[in-house]
Every structure is written in C-alpha cells, then in structure tokens.
Amino acid sequence: MLKLDDCLIKNGNFTLRANIQIEAGTSVAIIGPSGAGKSTLLETIAGFRDLKRGQIFWKHKCVSNLHPGKRPLAMLFQDGNLFPHLTAEQNIALGLRPNGRLSKDEETQVQSALDRVALPGLGGRRPSELSGGQQSRVALARVLVQRREILLLDEPFAALGPALKAEMLDLVADLVAESDTTLLMVSHDPQDARRIAQQTVLVADEIAHPPAVTEQLFENPPPSLREYLG
Amino acid sequence: MKHLLIAAGLLSATSAIAADKSQLTVYTYDSFVSDWGPGPQVKEAFEATCECELNLVGVEDGAALLSRVRLEGENSDADVVLGLDTNLIAAARETGLFAPSSISADFALPIEWKDDTFTPYDWGYFAFVYNADASAPANFKELADSDTKIIIQDPRSSTPGLGLLMWVKAAYGDEAPEIWAGLADNIVTVTKGWSEAYGLFLEGESDMVLSYTTSPAYHLIAEEDASKAAAAFDEGNYLQVEVAAKLAGTDQPELADQFLEFVVSDAFQQIIPTTNWMYPAVTPAAGLPEGFETLTVPENSLLFSPDEAAAVRDQALAEWQNALSQ
C-alpha cells in the first residue's frame, strides 16, 4: 500500500494537500485541471520535491526521506527519458546497472526487454535514429528491467498520436499486470484513465482527493471534475 | 601530473650526477645564456681551466637579475652575478649581498674604473641607430626640432630605456624636462624591451631606434650588411658598463674569484664582441674583431657614478613620465 500521510507540498504560492492510500498492484490515474499539481504530486512521490509536512509510506515503510534513486519506483517524465548519446541497449542497461557493466545474464535480460517491447534488433540505435513511439518503447523496456514496485508516468506519451498513445498505454497495462506493479499516471484525457486505470485520483482545489473507482467517478463527477470535463 | 613529477625527478637526478665536481653558479641575464649569446663558449672555456662545473642561470635582464638576488637574499644559490650595470650598482651595493674581490686589469674603458666589488666585463655607448643612407641629427635638440621618428624603450622595464633617461639627465640636468617635451612628438612609441623596439625599427616603423653604437657591428659582421649606422651626439653618448661581482654568501669564494679573474682574461674577453655585441672591458691581445673599427665612436662619453645615478633616478623618471604623458 502506498500511503501519503497528511502530506503538504508547498512551492511559492502553490499548495497541495494529500492524505490518500493506494492499494498495491492497482493502476491509478491522476486527473485534474492544468496547474492543479498533478505533476507536482508525482514528483513529490518520486522524491524530486520536499514535503513541507507529512510522510510517505510504501508497505508501511517510510520512504519520504530516501534519495530519489533509492525509492521503490521508476518514473517516466514528459520528455528526456533517454540519454541521446547512448544506444537503446545502453539506455535500457542503465535500468539494471546504473553504475557498472552488465553480466551475461543481464545482457540477456536487456535483449528480452527489447523483444518484449517489440523492438528486436534495434538495440544498437541511438534515440535520434528512432521514432517517437520507438523511443517510448525503449523507455518502457528500461522500466521493465528496473523491476520497481511502483511506476510513475508523467504523461510520457503526450507527444504521440492517439493510436500510438493507446498502443503504448496498452503495453503499459500489460507490463504492469505481468509484474504486479502499482501504476500512477498523470493524464489529461478521461479516455486514458478509463482505458487502463481502475481508480482515479482527482487533483483540484489544492487537494489530492482519495482514489475513486474510475468508472464511477466519471459517471458521477464532483463539481470540480465536471467543470474540468466541460 | 605524475609524468611531470617523474620528469622533474629525472632532471634533478641528472644534475645530481655531476655533483662530485665543484660547482660554480653564475646568475646572468637571459640573452647571455642563450645559444647565440656568450654563455655556451664562456662555459666551455672556463670549464677547460677550472676542474669544475659552471652553471649559468639566465634571468630576464639586469634589473630582474638584481631583484632575483635580493629575493633569494643571503642564502642565494648564486656564487657570482654577472650582468648588472652602473645604474644598478648602488642598489646592489646597498643590499650588502656582494663581497669585494679586488680584481685588477688593464681596463679599456673610456672612463677610469675603481671599484673593488664590481668588475667590468664589457661596455658600450647607447646610441640611436638609423639607416646609413639617411642623415642623423647631431644632438637631442636637433632631434627634437626635426621630424625624425624614434622608438625608445621604457626605463621602468628596460636597461637601454633607463640608459636614455640617464643620458638626457647627464647631458641636460635641470633642462631635461624641456628636452623630453621637445622629443615627445618624435617618439613613435615606447616599448617594454629592446627586442620589440629593434624589431619595429627593422620593420620600418621609425627612422631611429635606441640601441648601442655596436649594433651596426652585428649587421656588418654577422649579416655583411653595412646599411645601419649609429649616431654620435655632440653632448656625448651615455655609457653602459656591465659588471660582475661575487656574492658574500658564496660557498665557493676561491672559485668565484677564479671566475672573475677569468672574466677579465683574454679567453673571456675575446668571446664578448661578436656574441654580446659590446666592447670588451679589456682589449684582447688579438685586438677587436674586423668590422669594429668602422663603428661610430662618440667624442664625449657621459656616465653618472653609481651614487649619482641612484640619486637622480626617481626624479628623472618622474620628469620623463610627466613630459611624455601630456
């Protein structure tokens, strides 16, 4: 269980309160108006922002004092998820061993991750030689080998076309299901949330509301969500 | 960095190998030790007689040389300093770092030399050098009235520059500021050192350049080029006398004296004219090299005693600075 216990995030005039619990293994969409603090919430969980108050627990252990790299999570950002000077394989390998050389066994894992995201044989290419969809697949392959218990997606597929984005989300859903990963993804699009998230957290009015079942939330939206959905 | 340390270690190792012979360290100015200066021949000639190793250490110029010795103070590595001139002698003597050595020789200087500490080894006249096909002014006043362009060196950073300062002061005394004011529009520029000035003159930037009466000898003897001449001024030309002296703190006093004796001997003196391009302090038995007889010899020579030079130096500099900063 991921628990944000009485959390307060402050950044200048911006405030966000969160007091929520997310069951392990669920996929949760985070939705809300622009500027409400969806990305901020994710960055805080990832450890890139400090909490003003409160603590974050994962499986009853406090993680909010851990270095971002030591938290049990992987994150994909809006952009810059790959090092442009490294090949796809090298980028994926960083998920296994950020600081050293791979063993034979680990090299095999990289190859099977490439196969799993349907990029066999493209491991030697650099990001600039890959299409946007292929770049996303490489980033997902890296997440796959990282084997973290939580995956945070900060709209990494926003730049892709609808069909491609749907394809990526399906791939994410498959990967998450296979590895029993807890997924938190920021989204603008109710369709995305409906597509893969059982639950949805609404971020609005300076509050991250407790997760609700996605279908129910959209069928019976509270006023702030209704305003956002238009 | 590691390789540098190794390289440095190797260097000190090579100098340690030679350490069983007695060592004489002589500080001098850089052009003396350069491959084209007297240094290599002097080293060879002295080592042939002394059963020792002569280390010549080059320091920029005469003034920097004295600063180096003062910086090192009483435990200087130097045994002998060679390359000060009369403008620096008073300051050198005042440091108390130099010891008498009473070398005597039949000096061929245009003036009488009496000093038991500082031994002259060569001398020359400062003079303006020009292209022989042009005409030269006869004195500073004529130069100031003409539109002849000259390049001079800065007295604060150059030996000839300081020489010129003394020259005008010795010739004109209290009138020096007016002379400088008159010269201001003749001076193309003032350079840091002799090399810049002479290089610019050879490129044609000026009609004359402050140098020595012996400069044309270089062009004549080394380049067989008789196109340069030096102007004798009728006020007299200022002398530069270059001297060597033993340091009081030397651990090789006998060897140092032996070197100073060598300095006024034929073996040393015959090297000087065509390497340092100055007159030898003692005329060698074989006489001056062919070509030196063609050089301009001023009728009068001017020279402040070391004490006079020290006394007028600061005022003369202020006058110079003032006149040329208008």
Added chain:
Amino acid sequence: MAERAQPVSPWPGIGAAALVATLILGTLAAVALRAETSSGFSPADWAALKFTLTQSTLSALFSVLLAVPVARALARRRFRGRRALIALLGAPFILPVIVAILGLLQVFGRSGWISDLLGLFGLPPIRIYGLHGVVLAHLFFNLPLATRLVLQAWQEIPAERFRLAAQLGCNGAAMFRLIELPMLLRILPGVLAVVFAICLTSFAVALTLGGGPRATTIELAIYQAFTYDFDLGRAALLSALQLALTAVAAFAALKFSRGDGFGTGLDRAIRRWDGGTPTLDAFWILTAATFLLLPLASVVISGFAGLFEMPAMVFRAALTSIIVAAASTAILLLLALPMAAAVATGRYGIVELSGILGLAASPLVIGTGLFILIRPLANPTTLALPVTALVNAAMALPFALRILVPAARDVVTRHGRLAISLDMGKGTFFARVLLPRMRPQICFAAGLGAALSMGDLGVIALFADPQIATLPLQIYRLMGAYQMQAAAGGALLLLLLSMGAFWLLDRGGRWHAEA
C-alpha cells in the same frame, strides 16, 4: 534533503577551486609576506589604474559588440572553408605578444600595408599609436575569443527553437528578439567580464600601441615595483587590486548572466529559415576575416624565410613546448571539469569566481610567489617545466570554464532527474553522461588550453634554465640576439603548432559546427 539531490558531486570541483585559489592567493601572500617595506600607492599608480580601467572597458565593449554580428553571420551561413575560417580566427588569441605586436604593426603601423596603400594615393599614414591603438590591438586578440564563445552559444540553441520560430513566420528581427536576444543576454555579461579581465593584465601590448607612458597599466606598475623598485609590498598590493577588479567584474557577470539553459533539443545540425540578409552577413565575415587574417598573413610571410634559417635548438624548444602544452592541457581538464560540474549543480558561484581569478593573476606575481614557496624545498630551475605547465593551466582555466559551465549546466538540467531516478552514482553520471554529452565543449576547451599554453611565455622566463627553453622563450632569445629573421621563423612555427594543437583537439569534438 531530496531537493538537494544532485546527479553529480560538487566536492571534487570545490577541491579543485580551492587548489586554484590557493595557487593564486597563496603566491600573492608569499610575495606580500616577503616584502620588507612598502611605499603604498603613488599618484602614478592611480593614473595606471584609471588608464587600465578605461582601456579594458573599451576593449571589452568593442570586442563583444563586434563579436555578435560576426558570430551571427557565421552561425547562419554555410560556405566552403567555414570551418577553417573559424579555426583560423582563433589564431591571434594564441600568438605570443611580441609576435602579435610586430604582425599588427606590419599592417596598421606607420609603414604598414595600409599606410603604404594610403601613400599611393598621396594620403598620410594612419596614426595607430594611442588609446585607439590599444583598443584595436585588444580587439585583434579578443574578438576571435568573443566570437567563438558567442558562436558556441548560438549553436547550442536547439534547432527546434528555430523551427518553431520559422513556423511562426518570424523574420530576422523577430527571430532575434525571440530566440537570440535572450541567449545573448545570458551569455554576453560573462564574455564581457572575460575580455575585460584579459585586457586588465595587458602590459607590452598596451604600452607599445598606446605610444608611451600614458598607456601605463597596472601590470606594468607591478613589473616596475618588482624589478625597478624591488618593492614587493607594492607589487602584491597592485596585484591584489587587479584581482579585486576582476572579482567585481566576474561577480557582476555572474549576477547578470544567471538563467537556465535552453531546454531540450535533440542532436541535429542547425538549419535556419530566417534567411536574413546575405550581403550583411558576408560583410561582417569579410571584415572580421580581413582584420584578423592580415596581421596573421604578415606573420606567415615574414616567418617563411626564417623557417629555413632556424637553428636546431628551435625545434628542440618546440618539442619542449609540445610536452608542456600536453601536460598543461591535462591539468587544465582535471581542474576545469570537476569545477564545471560543481557550478552546474548550482549555488557554487564561488567556484566559478576562483576560476576566473586566473585571468587577473599577474604571471609575475604567481611566478615570483611560486619561486619563493618552492625554493626552500627544491631548486626552482629544475621544476621550471612542471611549474610552467601548472601556471599555464591556471591561466587557461577561466576560458575553459566559460566554455564548459553552460554546457555542464545544460546536461545537469536535461539529464539530472533521469539519472537520479535510475539511482545512477555521481561518478557514473560524470563519466557516462556529463563527459560524453560535453565532448564538443571539452575538446574546444582542451584545444584552446593547449594552444594558449604553447604560445604563452608564462613563468618559464622566471625559472629559466639555459638547457630548457620553450618555443616562445627561444623566440625572445633569438630576437635578443638580433636574429629577427630566425625569430620570425620561430613565430611561424609556433603559430603552426598552436593552430595544429587547437585544430586537432577541437576537431575531436566538432558537432553542430558542420553544415
């Protein structure tokens, strides 16, 4: 705690900065402590300060003002020989002072090429000596550096920005306001400060082109205090003044040039759509090339004959210079890379400042200070080469930092979060991300460092050993021995070596610069 998480450790850089600060301030202190009596500042020193400030300010302003259109023209145009031209434009900066002075005056002097040309039409020769001459000479030295720094920043603007602006239908002026002006505002204060600080320590150039003692700079006053007056206290005081002026300039520059990198852009050759006015660009490129290349041409022409007259020791000196330059470049990178990384993690302006001090440190003070410090431990003469390499590295450090810091900042901004989230170690980030991402800048800095070290007389003259001479020292010795032609040959050899070292290293990292 989490907010302070950085992908790379600032500590090695802080250590390197402390080392550099110790070198510069420690040598200054050594000189000051060795002083017996001191006369303090004289009215002449104040005059020197005034002149130094005037000429440095003017030189910096003109260098930077002219560098902008030249760099813009070079950034926009693709033409045959562009690379060679950019490399050649860097040459004046690395020429030994005396060679540069002779080259400049062969073109602009009383009997220079321009005056000769004017003479054909019955016009009087141009008057080069004076404040304008000083500024012109400093322009000759620093315009290329300023142009390279600005050009580099220009090429670091992501191609996407230009594409976006082109898509919006921006013309040249709008493109300038939208993309280029913010970049310039970010980078120009730093470039101004660098050129200002370089000109602050000018001595022989200012004196010769200034035409007389009214062009006395602080550096000349330091030299005078050392050798003419042997007043170490005043030398140290003047040197401290020089450092303080540079620190003020650097602080101002750091304050004004704060700002973020240019965001993410993929590695792609820059293509622009604003067109601009080709004739205007051609004008700037031609003018700059003529101004900078004519004096170089004169160095080449007068050196050519001498090239075959050079005695063997010149080549030995050349070899020594190459070794010193290689060592100096290695030291430079060992200092500059960790320092750039530290600055990139933010809040370490003091590190950058300590790097900039190298610009204003008087070589005479560093050399003398090192001499005082080394002498009780070892014979300074035997350490002449390592000391020269070290001091040359410290002197080149400010340039290296100006080149490396913006790039390092950019890499940390772009890739820092990802590295942290991957739990990448700080050493790994340095070696696997920072260094490869900064390759072009590292190679440029290394090339510049090697070339500068090659051409710099540095402190070798203070420690000189007759057996060991670098090429610049040997050139001075040749001139001192009337061998002007051989010296000119040596200068040409030096020019070739410096340019060769620069070209070789810089080529290793060229990216974006090609069409």
